[in-house]
Amino acid sequence: xxxxxxxxxxxxxxxxxxxxxxxxxxxxxxxxxxxxxxxxxxxxxxxxxxxxxxxxxxxxxxxxxxxxxxxxxxxxxxxxxxxxxxxxxxxxxxxxxxxxxxxxxxxxxxxxxxxxxxxxxxxxxxxxxxxxxxxxxxxxxxxxxxxxxxxxxxxxxxxxxxxxxxxxxxxxxxxxxxxxxxxxxxxxxxxxxxxxxxxxxxxxxxxxxxxxxxxxxxxxxxxxxxxxxxxxxxxxxxxxxxxxxxxxxxxxxxxxxxxxxxxxxxxxxxxxxxxxxxxxxxxxxxxxxxxxxxxxxxxxxxxxxxxxxxxxxxxxxxxxxxxxxxxxxxxxxxxxxxxxxxxxxxxxxxxxxxxxxxxxxxxxxxxxxxxxxxxxxxxxxxxxxxxxxxxxxxxxxxxxxxxxxx
Ligand code: HEM
Numbered sequence: 001x002x003x004x005x006x007x008x009x010x011x012x013x014x015x016x017x018x019x020x021x022x023x024x025x026x027x028x029x030x031x032x033x034x035x036x037x038x039x040x041x042x043x044x045x046x047x048x049x050x051x052x053x054x055x056x057x058x059x060x061x062x063x064x065x066x067x068x069x070x071x072x073x074x075x076x077x078x079x080x081x082x083x084x085x086x087x088x089x090x091x092x093x094x095x096x097x098x099x100x101x102x103x104x105x106x107x108x109x110x111x112x113x114x115x116x117x118x119x120x121x122x123x124x125x126x127x128x129x130x131x132x133x134x135x136x137x138x139x140x141x142x143x144x145x146x147x148x149x150x151x152x153x154x155x156x157x158x159x160x161x162x163x164x165x166x167x168x169x170x171x172x173x174x175x176x177x178x179x180x181x182x183x184x185x186x187x188x189x190x191x192x193x194x195x196x197x198x199x200x201x202x203x204x205x206x207x208x209x210x211x212x213x214x215x216x217x218x219x220x221x222x223x224x225x226x227x228x229x230x231x232x233x234x235x236x237x238x239x240x241x242x243x244x245x246x247x248x249x250x251x252x253x254x255x256x257x258x259x260x261x262x263x264x265x266x267x268x269x270x271x272x273x274x275x276x277x278x279x280x281x282x283x284x285x286x287x288x289x290x291x292x293x294x295x296x297x298x299x300x301x302x303x304x305x306x307x308x309x310x311x312x313x314x315x316x317x318x319x320x321x322x323x324x325x326x327x328x329x330x331x332x333x334x335x336x337x338x339x340x341x342x343x344x345x346x347x348x349x350x351x352x353x354x355x356x357x358x359x360x361x362x363x364x365x366x367x368x369x370x371x372x373x374x375x376x377x378x379x380x381x382x383x384x385x386x387x388x389x390x391x392x393x394x395x396x397x398x399x400x401x402x403x404x405x406x
Contacts, residue, residue, distance in 0.1 A: 009034035017044045017055055017319075018080050023295060023396055024389040029336070032057055032324035041310040044319075050084040053298070053317035054307070059328035059348065061308050062320040065299060066352035069099045072318055074355060076300035079394045083298045083317045094239040096247065096355060102228060103354065109225040110240065113161060113218045114358050122160045123365050129156050130369040134377050138405045142384055145401040146257045153366050154252035158245050163210065163217030168202070175199045176249050199245065203238040218244065248359040251293040254390065254397030255349075255363070256370045258291030261401055262338055263374065264381050269340050273375050278340035280375070284368045286340050289332070289347035295323045295396045297351055322348040323396065380406040 004027040007015070012031060015022060022028070035042050035057040046052035056062055065072050075091040075098065077083040082097075091097045095106050112118060133152050137143040155173050158164075164172060179195035203219075210219045211234075222237045232240075263270040272278040301316045312318060325348045327335040332345075350357035357363070374381070385402035 007031055009038075012042075015044075016047065018050065018053075018084060018393050020391040020393045023393055024391045028323070029327065032321070032327060033329075036324060036328060041307045041312075051317060053080070053083065053319050054310075054312060056307060056318060056320045057324035057328075058308065059325040059331040059346075062322070062325040062348055063352045065307065065318060065320045066297070066348070066355065069103075069299075069354045071302055071305050072299035073099050073302050074297075074299060075099055076317075077298060078355070079298050080296065080317075080319060081394065083300065083319075090239045090243075093236045094243045095358070096243055099354075105227045106240070107354075107358070109222065109227060110218070110358060113221055114361060116361055119362055119365070122157050122362065125160055126153060126157050126366050127369050129153055130366075130373045131377075134370075134373045134405070137403075138377060141406075142402065142404050145260045145403045146253070146399055149260075150253040150256040150370075153256065153370065154363070155245070155249045157362060157366060158248050161218050162206070162241055162244065163215050163219060164206065172199070172202065172245065173249075175202070176245055179246060196242075199242050200238055203241040204234060207234050207237040207241065244359070247357070248363065250390075250395055252359075252363045252366050254293040254395060255287060255291040255367055257398045257401050258293070259287040259367060259370060260374070260381065260403060261383070261387065261398065262287060262290055264383050264403065266338050269338055270381070272340055273371065280368050280371050282343050282345070283340040283371050284364050285345040285347065286338065286342045287367055287371070288349040288364075289326045289342070289345055290338050291397060292323045292326050292347070292349050293395055293397055294349065294351075295392075295394055296321045297355075320348075322351070378405050382406075 004025060006027045008030050012034070015031070035055065040056065040058045040061060042055040042057070044053050044055050056065055074096060077088040078097050082088040088097050092102065095103065095110060098106060129152060133149045137149050143149065151173060155169060155176070159169050159172065175195045175198050178191050179199060207219055207223065211223045213220065219237060219241060222232050222240055225232065263273065269278065273283055296319045298317060298319045301312045301314055301318055303314050305312050307318070329335055350360045382404050383402065384404050387398045388400040390397055390399045
């Protein structure tokens with residue numbers, strides 16, 4: 001029920017990989033395969049309004065770029081949207097777009113809120129939420145798995161971490177959807193910009209309220225910590241809260257919705273999960289590889305260099321495509337097949353190296369809880385209507401998936 005137009009390598013010259021419609025509506029696996037084989041470091045030409053950029057597609061080159069944050073910095077932006085717009089005003093202050101000593105220090109501070117031990121209460125609450133939402137969806141019969149089940153899980157966890165009051169959560173959810181992944185083809189950059197500004201304002205207010213409140217949440221943690229000897233200011237606290245919500249909500253949601261679709265579309269794998277032939281741990285990793293919610297990451301070269309023998313000039317924009325690396329035949333056996341018992345599974349879904357996803361453990365726990373819930377509570381699933389993709393060159397997946405859970 002999900003039909004996508006297959007794009008072949010012969011169309012490569014006319015493609016702009018920054019175009020959200022391409023990723024939402026078309027099937028690009030043949031293009032990625034071609035690039036990995038024949039042109040692993042491809043130049044995507046600029047347009048009248050935006051510069052060109054390098055497109056890195058092989059697993060080995062993707063991980064090399066990720067590993068070297070001295071030659072390939074995130075401080076010019078870490079996604080096409082900001083890189084093509086000329087930079088990110090939060091550079092050097094928000095974790096994902098900071099490098100060097102400051103990144104290490106800020107990461108150390110935030111990391112303490114993301115250890116398995118620190119996350120115990122959040123994980124317990126995720127499991128309760130998944131159980132409740134799945135039971136409600138089963139009782140209702142028909143549901144939109146994206147809106148009725150997945151939407152409530154990661155945002156709830158991040159709001160727990162940040163101490164966002166229950167009454168504000170629906171508002172924060174609607175802002176995050178418009179800020180990062182336009183759910184329809186007509187969503188504009190202006191809508192996204194307004195939503196981003198509103199999120200920032202929301203967290204600025206929350207940070208001010210929380211600074212000396214004695215709460216035990218991430219906002220209070222940030223407010224009480226020093227980075228390179230100095231306390232974080234309100235702006236830095238607000239930006240890092242914002243990055244948790246934008247980095248950890250929709251990505252995880254999209255992988256859960258993708259998990260449900262994958263199980264509907266692969267009945268043999270659904271049975272393997274239900275009968276215990278595939279364990280939840282390997283299934284989570286395969287769902288992460290299969291769905292790859294973050295299509296790419298972006299960097300700026302700080303010096304003249306080369307990738308796989310291709311010269312790169314200082315200042316060039318370099319994008320690494322997780323979507324391609326996760327299907328690299330040199331690393332994954334039969335990459336086009338969903339195998340919930342796949343092992344090893346060295347996917348790049350959470351990136352690699354110094355910027356490896358801070359929320360990986362939390363995301364894995366959330367997806368694991370959904371898979372366990374589906375396995376234990378649901379006998380059968382069917383798609384009841386057309387799904388809707390998100391329109392983004394960064395996020396990939398479905399904003400709507402009508403299902404009946406029995
Ligand atoms: C970094 C993906 C869930 C917070 C990243 C990066 C990727 C990624 C690809 C690296 C970005 C780069 O190198 O430029 C994902 C996916 C998720 C997920 C696919 C879900 C399936 C989460 C969650 C949180 C989170 C749940 C927090 C609640 C972060 C943060 C960083 C990050 C703070 C920046 C780390 C750094 O720069 O040191 N994530 N993420 N992510 N992620 Fe996630």
